[in-house]
Amino acid sequence: MRHIISILIENEAGALSRVAGLFSARAYNIESLTVAPTEDPTLSRMTIVTDGTDRIVEQITKQLNKLIDVVKLLDLSEGPHIEREMMLIKVKAATMAQREDVKRLSDIFRGNIIDVTPTTFTIELTGSGQKIDSFIEALAEHKIIETVRSGVSGIARGEKSLQV
Amino acid sequence: MELSGAEILVRSLKDEGVEFLFGYPGGSVLHIYDALYRQDDVKHILVRHEQAATHAADGYARATGKPGVVLVTSGPGATNAVTGIATAYMDSIPMVVITGQVPSAVIGSDAFQEVDAVGITRPCVKHNFLVKDVTKLAETIKKAFYVATTGRPGPVVIDVPKDMTDPAIKIPYHYPDKVTMRSYQPTVKGHSGQIKRAVDLLLTAKKPMIYSGGGVVLGNASEELRTFVRHLGYPITQTLMGLGAYPASDPQSLGMLGMHGTYEANMAMHDCDVLIAIGARFDDRVTGKIAEFCPDAKIIHIDIDPSSISKTITVDIPIVGDVSGVLQEMNHLLVTGKKEPKKKALAEWWKTINAWRATNCMNYDRSSEHIKPQRAIEIVHEITGGDAYITSDVGQHQMWAAQYYGFEKPNRWINSGGLGTMGFGLPAAMGVQLAYPEATVACVTGEGSIQMCIQELSTCLQYGLPIKIIALNNRYLGMVRQWQEFFYENRYSSSYMESLPDFVKLAESYGHVGIRIEDPKDLEAELARGFAMKDRLVFFDIVTDQTENVYPMIRAGKAHNEMHLSPHGGELPQDPQRELS
Ligand SMILES: Cc1ncc(C[n+]2csc(CCOP(=O)(O)OP(=O)(O)O)c2C)c(N)n1
Ligand SMILES: [Mg+2]
Numbered sequence: 037m038r039h040i041i042s043i044l045i046e047n048e049a050g051a052l053s054r055v056a057g058l059f060s061a062r063a064y065n066i067e068s069l070t071v072a073p074t075e076d077p078t079l080s081r082m083t084i085v086t087d088g089t090d091r092i093v094e095q096i097t098k099q100l101n102k103l104i105d106v107v108k109l110l111d112l113s114e115g116p117h118i119e120r121e122m123m124l125i126k127v128k129a130a131t132m133a134q135r136e137d138v139k140r141l142s143d144i145f146r147g148n149i150i151d152v153t154p155t156t157f158t159i160e161l162t163g164s165g166q167k168i169d170s171f172i173e174a175l176a177e178h179k180i181i182e183t184v185r186s187g188v189s190g191i192a193r194g195e196k197s198l199q200v
Numbered sequence: 201m202e203l204s205g206a207e208i209l210v211r212s213l214k215d216e217g218v219e220f221l222f223g224y225p226g227g228s229v230l231h232i233y234d235a236l237y238r239q240d241d242v243k244h245i246l247v248r249h250e251q252a253a254t255h256a257a258d259g260y261a262r263a264t265g266k267p268g269v270v271l272v273t274s275g276p277g278a279t280n281a282v283t284g285i286a287t288a289y290m291d292s293i294p295m296v297v298i299t300g301q302v303p304s305a306v307i308g309s310d311a312f313q314e315v316d317a318v319g320i321t322r323p324c325v326k327h328n329f330l331v332k333d334v335t336k337l338a339e340t341i342k343k344a345f346y347v348a349t350t351g352r353p354g355p356v357v358i359d360v361p362k363d364m365t366d367p368a369i370k371i372p373y374h375y376p377d378k379v380t381m382r383s384y385q386p387t388v389k390g391h392s393g394q395i396k397r398a399v400d401l402l403l404t405a406k407k408p409m410i411y412s413g414g415g416v417v418l419g420n421a422s423e424e425l426r427t428f429v430r431h432l433g434y435p436i437t438q439t440l441m442g443l444g445a446y447p448a449s450d451p452q453s454l455g456m457l458g459m460h461g462t463y464e465a466n467m468a469m470h471d472c473d474v475l476i477a478i479g480a481r482f483d484d485r486v487t488g489k490i491a492e493f494c495p496d497a498k499i500i501h502i503d504i505d506p507s508s509i510s511k512t513i514t515v516d517i518p519i520v521g522d523v524s525g526v527l528q529e530m531n532h533l534l535v536t537g538k539k540e541p542k543k544k545a546l547a548e549w550w551k552t553i554n555a556w557r558a559t560n561c562m563n564y565d566r567s568s569e570h571i572k573p574q575r576a577i578e579i580v581h582e583i584t585g586g587d588a589y590i591t592s593d594v595g596q597h598q599m600w601a602a603q604y605y606g607f608e609k610p611n612r613w614i615n616s617g618g619l620g621t622m623g624f625g626l627p628a629a630m631g632v633q634l635a636y637p638e639a640t641v642a643c644v645t646g647e648g649s650i651q652m653c654i655q656e657l658s659t660c661l662q663y664g665l666p667i668k669i670i671a672l673n674n675r676y677l678g679m680v681r682q683w684q685e686f687f688y689e690n691r692y693s694s695s696y697m698e699s700l701p702d703f704v705k706l707a708e709s710y711g712h713v714g715i716r717i718e719d720p721k722d723l724e725a726e727l728a729r730g731f732a733m734k735d736r737l738v739f740f741d742i743v744t745d746q747t748e749n750v751y752p753m754i755r756a757g758k759a760h761n762e763m764h765l766s767p768h769g770g771e772l773p774q775d776p777q778r779e780l781s
Contacts, residue, residue: 046383049330050318061323091510098507104327104347107383200382 039093040085040112040119040190042198046105047073047080054103055082064096068187083189107200116193122162122186128179130155138178145171156181203373205334206235206365212341214241215375218269220260220634222253226273227313228300231365245663248655250277252627254284258293259628262614263589264635265420267294267348274300275313283621285355286324290618291441292418294353296344301361317359326354334364335371342376351386352505353418390521398500398517399533405474406545408434411457414441415479415503421524422610427531432541435553437465439480441617444607458486459754460599463561466760468553469494476500479523482513492759502526560770561752562603570745571720573597573672577604579724580642580670583731588640589614589632593625593649596678599750601644623652630656633665642668647697648677657710660737668731669739671703674746682749707739716741
């Protein structure tokens with residue numbers, strides 16, 4: 037099953053490589069990993085999307101918790117949560133018909149066109165990983181020049197939170 | 201008090217109570233060596249290879265329970281230490297390894313003798329640090345010892361760039377009494393509800409089995425284990441790492457289990473209905489085929505490391521906590537509780553076990569004209585009264601030492617179980633002998649393994665370490681040869697040790713005593729003669745039967761009830777269900 041694991045980790049050099057190294061050394065799957073400092077500059081927050089049987093995911097959370105730099109961990113998939121990913125996508129939009137269609141699709145998906153040239157549109161889109169996949173599919177008839185995805189970040193719904 | 205980084209480092213070790221520092225100098229640690237020179241509190245032991253420094257510190261830690269400490273230079277010093285760090289990591293041994301690093305300003309420039317020590321060691325340490333600020337040095341050292349010795353112990357590396365030890369920069373020194381880390385709070389106390397459930401389950405058992413491991417030795421819980429086992433009257437088997445926590449000579453002890461475990465221990469594992477694993481981690485050399493591991497048993501597992509629980513074997517009652525505390529609580533419940541073990545069922549179970557025992561699976565050919573390695577170990581036991589510290593290398597000799605020495609006390613059996621590092625034995629023995637100068641310390645080794653750290657004979661002379669080296673010389677990489685005999689139709693590919701040195705002369709050239717023993721008739725007297733030389737290192741080159749095998753043996757991936765047995769054992773109990781390969 038797909039799991040979204042959130043961790044608070046000491047904002048130290050090498051902390052990221054400890055997490056990445058753990059996944060490769062133990063042959064765990066990693067779908068995406070995002071990391072950035074939090075409002076407390078001594079802490080970073082990481083969101084890891086992984087996939088595995090219950091036994092493997094249990095091992096992943098235990099092994100992550102065992103890393104000395106990991107302060108706290110929460111498997112968001114265990115409760116209601118929100119996941120968001122941001123994508124920047126550059127699409128060919130040279131003819132009038134192309135420009136209209138891309139704009140229409142972008143509107144349907146609540147994307148923002150943030151850069152325009154005579155031949156391209158660059159669109160910013162936020163949503164769940166699934167929504168982003170769907171948008172890419174919807175653009176199938178157009179020429180996608182490049183895509184950049186941020187990877188998933190997630191947060192628990194309601195009162196529940198991950199904090200020290 | 202104002203000190204330089206180098207002085208702070210040495211002074212911190214002293215304040216931490218460090219007796220010995222095993223090391224080897226080089227460019228990036230010269231400031232530290234200079235600070236060492238100007239004091240006598242921390243004794244530096246100069247090894248002949250950095251791998252040996254780590255093994256010696258490791259041996260010291262295993263025998264004393266105190267962390268071993270190592271100092272090596274950057275680059276090749278650090279890489280040479282990696283094998284020993286990984287060895288300690290696999291067996292959860294507390295160790296602090298200080299590696300020199302090139303000056304901060306040139307890190308990343310491929311400077312002379314630069315390696316990314318933090319990166320290289322990351323997968324085989326409990327944690328590591330790069331010191332970037334000399335004012336944090338003392339605190340970092342304190343943290344390193346704290347992390348290495350608490351929870352599930354393990355090695356910690358501190359990488360120290362040369363400028364951090366600059367003698368020209370002096371700062372105030374203060375060694376913290378304790379440190380706290382918000383990201384590291386090892387669980388220590390077991391959950392009382394789980395403990396109670398476990399005791400209840402244990403008392404329902406008709407065919408119980410206790411399986412204890414290295415965690416009992418590391419957790420200093422041998423006394424509690426003995427009380428527990430004796431109170432219940434249940435059979436106990438111990439892993440390679442756990443030997444000695446429960447006395448081998450006790451009638452409730454079934455010996456070691458697993459790949460080279462006894463017939464009775466493995467059969468009892470296979471047939472038991474309740475299993476309690478204490479400080480053991482269900483290693484693949486122990487479990488054999490996972491799908492057929494203890495097929496009928498409910499399993500209780502006590503371990504300090506949550507990630508050890510349900511890693512390979514799913515357990516019914518997990519208890520995360522320090523073994524000694526958990527066992528104390530269990531013992532209390534057993535003594536004060538009303539329920540008793542099921543006496544009648546237990547008597548039946550012991551009858552079955554005793555029938556397995558009667559196969560005498562550890563017997564060997566006692567009338568051979570060649571020296572049998574098993575006999576050599578038995579004699580070492582007799583001469584030392586079973587009270588020696590025995591270190592070993594890796595191979596057949598290691599298994600024979602484990603099987604035939606008969607360990608009565610914890611911390612006496614010192615071997616590389618998890619990583620299986622040839623070359624471990626002699627340097628580990630140095631660490632033990634330094635810790636206990638009056639004790640008898642013997643290193644059981646093979647002619648292959650001993651050559652992996654043979655240079656340490658020189659260190660032994662320098663520090664007057666009267667280790668007894670028992671080289672079971674079968675002129676083969678015996679364990680490799682055994683697998684080739686069993687699984688590769690006797691194709692002995694690169695397992696014959698040719699062009700061996702004359703070990704007696706070699707020992708003598710290093711300033712020690714060498715004794716060669718070739719005739720079984722001389723074995724006892726010659727070993728006794730050598731062991732009587734209390735203040736000399738004696739190298740026994742024992743020419744043993746070349747083709748002796750380690751029995752019993754379970755092939756990798758086979759179940760506990762599928763053992764190769766020695767042709768010299770007794771009759772098997774009649775049981776048509778069992779297929780012995
Ligand atoms: C550093 C290292 N290299 C290779 C091995 C694989 N290995 C395991 S046992 C063994 C043979 C050891 O030979 P020897 O020391 O003579 O012991 P014997 O088995 O003959 O008693 C080898 C090569 C190992 N365990 N460690
Ligand atoms: Mg050999």
